[in-house]
Amino acid sequence: MAVEKSGDAMVDFAVMWEPFGGAPPEDVFVKFGVPLAEYKRRLLTRLSSADRAELMGPALRARLIEYCVHATGTTRQNPYL
Template sequence: MLENPAPPPRTSPATLDPSAAGAGVPCRAHPERTRIGNRPARRRRAARIGVPTDSPELNWLRQSLRACDLLASVHSISPSDRALVAFAIEWAPYGGADTEDLFIKFGAQRNRFLHLLQAAMIPRPSDLGHLRNLKTTLCNDLLRAWNDTPPHNEKQCRRL
């Protein structure tokens, strides 16, 4: 029988209480980080490397990612659907991801991925009116960007 000859580690009662561990001490690693990240630092970094920070494409990308986060925060889309929608948003400026990336990330081909995206963005009866409009608009924008053609029917995200 194996025995552990070392004594058990000693812990003080203060380290067991998470509120007492760092009471009143701000995080020095990320003093200005908020829920959506350190936006000023990100913009400074983008300006250094020559990315235009106020381009319409970049603004659309940021706005769409915020809309995706909003839909996830109000449980209008599931966490797995959020990953799918965020991936579609990130690749939309390039006309969509290639087959290899889609297969590695989601195990699906392009057509199947677009069907999954469309199914994830179908407005639910429990969604508020503005969330339904947001989902439909975002879905149509994504399908237009990935297909590089305007949708045949503006209500295509409402039905499969």
């Protein structure tokens, strides 16, 4: 399965791990130096950007957003979500 590259390391990492339910916290920390909750907050910010909306299919983007929202407790107030 080919992984589409967005040009953003955090988004690309999330896409790579999405079929497995997300990356383990240890891998997130080693790759980005932040705890899993912070990684998900940052990832959600990136996915919420209007210019990122067209970088991946809507179904994949929706799954990644759900992954972020579920863990952070963030509400969907952004019109691009």
